Amino acid sequence: MDTAIAARELTKDYGRRRALDRLTLEVRRGEVYGFLGPNGAGKTTTLRILLDLLRPTSGRVTVFGLDAQRDAVALHRRIAYVPGDVALWPQLTGGQAIDALLALHGVRGSRRRDELIEAFRLDPTIRGRAYSKGNRQKVALVAAFALDADLLVLDEPTSGLDPLMEAVFRDCLERARDGGQTVLLSSHILGEVETVCDRVGIVREGRLVEEGTLDDLRHLSASTVEATTAVPPDLTGIPGLADVSLDGTRLTCRVAPEGLASLLAALSRAGVRALTSRPPSLEEVFLRYYDTAAS
Amino acid sequence: MTGVLARLVWRRLQLRTALWALGLLVLTSAVVTSYQRLYPAPADRAGLTASAAANASFRALLGVPGDLSTPGGYTAWRVGVFLGVLAGLYGLLTVVAFTRGEEEAGRWELIWAGTLRRHAPLLVTLLGVASGCVVLGGAVSGALLAAGAGGRGAVLVGAWVAVVGLDFAAAGTVTAQLAAARRAASALAGAALGLAYLVRMAADGAHGRAWLAWASPLGWLEKVDAYRADNAGPVLLGGVVAVVLFAVAFVLEGNRDLGAGLWHTGAGPAGTRWIRTPELLAFRVYAGSVLGWAAGVAVLGAVVAAIAVDVGDFVGQDPQTARLIARFGGSGDLARAYLGGSFQFIGVLVVVVAVGGVLRIRAEEIGGRAEAVLAQPVRRTRWAAAYLLAGLGGAVCAAAAAGLAGAGTAAARPGGDPAGVLAAAANALPAALCFAGLACALVGFLPRRATVVGLAVPVVLFLLDYFGRLLEVPGAVLTVSPFHHVATVPAEGFDLPGAVALAVAGVVLAALGLVGVQRRDLVPA
Numbered sequence: 001m002d003t004a005i006a007a008r009e010l011t012k013d014y015g016r017r018r019a020l021d022r023l024t025l026e027v028r029r030g031e032v033y034g035f036l037g038p039n040g041a042g043k044t045t046t047l048r049i050l051l052d053l054l055r056p057t058s059g060r061v062t063v064f065g066l067d068a069q070r071d072a073v074a075l076h077r078r079i080a081y082v083p084g085d086v087a088l089w090p091q092l093t094g095g096q097a098i099d100a101l102l103a104l105h106g107v108r109g110s111r112r113r114d115e116l117i118e119a120f121r122l123d124p125t126i127r128g129r130a131y132s133k134g135n136r137q138k139v140a141l142v143a144a145f146a147l148d149a150d151l152l153v154l155d156e157p158t159s160g161l162d163p164l165m166e167a168v169f170r171d172c173l174e175r176a177r178d179g180g181q182t183v184l185l186s187s188h189i190l191g192e193v194e195t196v197c198d199r200v201g202i203v204r205e206g207r208l209v210e211e212g213t214l215d216d217l218r219h220l221s222a223s224t225v226e227a228t229t230a231v232p233p234d235l236t237g238i239p240g241l242a243d244v245s246l247d248g249t250r251l252t253c254r255v256a257p258e259g260l261a262s263l264l265a266a267l268s269r270a271g272v273r274a275l276t277s278r279p280p281s282l283e284e285v286f287l288r289y290y291d292t293a294a295s
Numbered sequence: 296m297t298g299v300l301a302r303l304v305w306r307r308l309q310l311r312t313a314l315w316a317l318g319l320l321v322l323t324s325a326v327v328t329s330y331q332r333l334y335p336a337p338a339d340r341a342g343l344t345a346s347a348a349a350n351a352s353f354r355a356l357l358g359v360p361g362d363l364s365t366p367g368g369y370t371a372w373r374v375g376v377f378l379g380v381l382a383g384l385y386g387l388l389t390v391v392a393f394t395r396g397e398e399e400a401g402r403w404e405l406i407w408a409g410t411l412r413r414h415a416p417l418l419v420t421l422l423g424v425a426s427g428c429v430v431l432g433g434a435v436s437g438a439l440l441a442a443g444a445g446g447r448g449a450v451l452v453g454a455w456v457a458v459v460g461l462d463f464a465a466a467g468t469v470t471a472q473l474a475a476a477r478r479a480a481s482a483l484a485g486a487a488l489g490l491a492y493l494v495r496m497a498a499d500g501a502h503g504r505a506w507l508a509w510a511s512p513l514g515w516l517e518k519v520d521a522y523r524a525d526n527a528g529p530v531l532l533g534g535v536v537a538v539v540l541f542a543v544a545f546v547l548e549g550n551r552d553l554g555a556g557l558w559h560t561g562a563g564p565a566g567t568r569w570i571r572t573p574e575l576l577a578f579r580v581y582a583g584s585v586l587g588w589a590a591g592v593a594v595l596g597a598v599v600a601a602i603a604v605d606v607g608d609f610v611g612q613d614p615q616t617a618r619l620i621a622r623f624g625g626s627g628d629l630a631r632a633y634l635g636g637s638f639q640f641i642g643v644l645v646v647v648v649a650v651g652g653v654l655r656i657r658a659e660e661i662g663g664r665a666e667a668v669l670a671q672p673v674r675r676t677r678w679a680a681a682y683l684l685a686g687l688g689g690a691v692c693a694a695a696a697a698g699l700a701g702a703g704t705a706a707a708r709p710g711g712d713p714a715g716v717l718a719a720a721a722n723a724l725p726a727a728l729c730f731a732g733l734a735c736a737l738v739g740f741l742p743r744r745a746t747v748v749g750l751a752v753p754v755v756l757f758l759l760d761y762f763g764r765l766l767e768v769p770g771a772v773l774t775v776s777p778f779h780h781v782a783t784v785p786a787e788g789f790d791l792p793g794a795v796a797l798a799v800a801g802v803v804l805a806a807l808g809l810v811g812v813q814r815r816d817l818v819p820a
Contacts, residue, residue: 048817076672089580129554
């Protein structure tokens with residue numbers, strides 16, 4: 001049994017608005033799974049259902065074989081969560097908030113807590129209402145990473161952090177992965193996703209539209225090809241060609257994976273003199289999925 | 296842009312203002328129309344005038360009477376101060392909610408960063424609330440006019456009510472600059488209102504201190520002396536005070552950062568060992584409010600107990616006063632009747648403390664903190680029940696504070712009744728349980744309406760019951776009110792069956808509410 005999270009056919013309606021539409025998702029034990037998608041696609045809703053903060057209209061989630069709703073308390077013993085919008089008690093200091101949250105997990109006097117406060121350069125004596133967004137985020141991160149949880153659920157955890165702190169966060173994440181923790185990471189920071197995620201899933205309009213490793217996803221997107229040939233190439237019948245700009249013998253175009261072989265054949269027939277091919281950047285990969293109009 | 300903001304403020308003001316104005320209208324109408332029935336003959340009125348002016352505790356309670364031979368003068372004396380307190384509450388609560396409340400919720404950042412002048416939101420809000428105060432005053436004047444108690448007096452009483460509302464709204468703009476939290480700013484302005492009441496009481500409670508009444512907006516009513524002298528001076532003074540207070544707020548606002556108060560919240564402990572369960576967390580979250588409430592009701596309890604002793608001294612000396620006091624709190628021993636009646640008022644504050652604790656469930660949800668706690672291994676029902684417990688514990692603390700302060704005062708004076716005071720204070724607790732249960736049920740099943748309805752229901756039902764005899768509310772309506780089943784301890788014996796019924800209703804409603812919380816989504820708005 002190496003499935004950590006199994007969400008089946010999750011649907012969530014808010015009145016007439018459908019936030020999730022039969023979303024199915026599987027996260028394997030020990031992997032870092034990047035959960036991506038445009039704003040309002042249903043990422044946070046999915047995470048909240050996972051944590052039994054929201055109840056699905058239909059469908060069900062199990063985590064480590066436990067039902068997210070029925071076994072919520074037992075399950076939460078094994079989960080650490082960083083909400084997308086961290087709110088603290090205005091009258092409690094950051095240190096008090098961390099200790100209270102840890103204590104609810106039965107953790108007291110943790111050395112890891114002190115190390116993390118140090119690493120994130122958090123002043124734990126400031127009252128909740130006086131923290132900046134980034135510092136509130138640090139409070140939640142310390143409270144989450146100080147738990148040795150089997151599953152980390154992180155909802156855009158680096159929003160508000162400066163680059164230095166993002167690096168600290170990545171260290172924590174790598175340490176979590178090395179320690180065998182499973183991570184479900186919702187993020188917009190592509191660099192972060194690229195360095196830490198084993199697999200990613202892209203959600204749009206309440207459905208999981210694509211899933212796989214980053215290499216898999218790259219192969220689904222068009223590469224950019226620039227070529228100079230002896231005679232103008234004949235490009236008829238090449239599938240997946242886009243943004244073609246042919247200036248005599250100089251060609252710039254984008255080509256989908258299925259058309260790459262035919263394009264190269266056509267170019268060599270035309271006597272290729274110079275050729276560069278660039279794989280799609282992550283941005284291009286994601287824009288392809290994010291852009292609703294595209295479908 | 297300023298126009299947009301003004302429309303936004305006014306839209307949010309409408310319903311709130313209409314409800315408060317309706318309350319003032321009904322209360323004023325009830326009192327002014329009851330005059331003819333209660334004091335039909337000139338002899339009754341003369342007797343009322345004589346006794347109301349003679350008794351020091353009576354003056355302390357209601358103020359120095361004006362001309363009680365007219366329905367308007369009687370109304371101004373009988374409920375005038377109370378109307379002023381209500382208008383003051385409306386002003387300060389609304390202003391603080393619309394300024395510091397909005398700022399605390401993070402909705403002012405865009406406004407301050409935008410094209411508006413920095414002080415525009417504060418000014419627009421105060422102007423809006425000022426117009427709301429005029430509506431409240433107009434409701435009072437209108438009720439007097441409609442009952443035939445017209446003339447300059449009706450206009451001046453209404454104007455005074457409006458000005459009291461405006462002054463405490465202006466005080467709210469000041470406290471909203473001092474404290475960074477809405478609750479603290481409201482509590483501070485509320486304390487100013489309480490102080491104004493005490494100052495007026497001190498001024499009226501003894502002869503030779505009439506000058507002191509100028510120091511309190513609530514004392515200006517007797518300076519207006521409606522339906523007799525009809526002085527407009529105090530109303531104008533109130534306008535000046537509002538302008539001065541607002542100028543202070545204006546300057547203070549220019550000297551602080553967004554989201555901050557002038558009173559900086561200092562650093563605190565770097566951690567905690569004792570906040571380790573949901574119950575202790577709820578206790579820590581609610582403790583500050585409970586302390587504030589407990590201090591307030593302790594002062595009230597002491598004042599009431601002190602007056603009760605004087606009322607007792609007066610027994611038998613004047614049958615008119617005896618009859619009058621009996622109308623407040625029932626029959627029998629006057630001191631006990633007064634004590635019982637006044638502690639019913641303190642009791643509703645104890646109820647508010649209990650309900651306030653339960654409503655923290657919603658505050659935690661709306662503030663986003665519930666999400667962090669419920670992602671921990673904590674059952675929903677336990678998390679919610681922790682705030683129910685905090686509310687009930689807070690109610691016990693408040694009742695104990697009022698009871699002990701009152702009992703201490705009573706014990707220090709000959710003829711005091713410390714045991715009666717303690718019993719009167721404890722008497723509120725079954726009702727507190729009942730309304731806490733109701734609030735919990737609302738949180739479970741009507742989360743978006745819970746805060747408003749949960750607080751409004753006990754307050755309105757209390758007023759219905761408290762003024763029921765004046766308002767001639769039908770008995771069938773009154774029996775629905777839990778307050779109707781609270782005996783006027785110590786004038787009457789403790790109503791054990793009534794208390795048990797309230798407690799059972801409270802427990803059942805609370806249990807239902809917890810089931811509702813367990814079953815529903817978290818509702819963050």
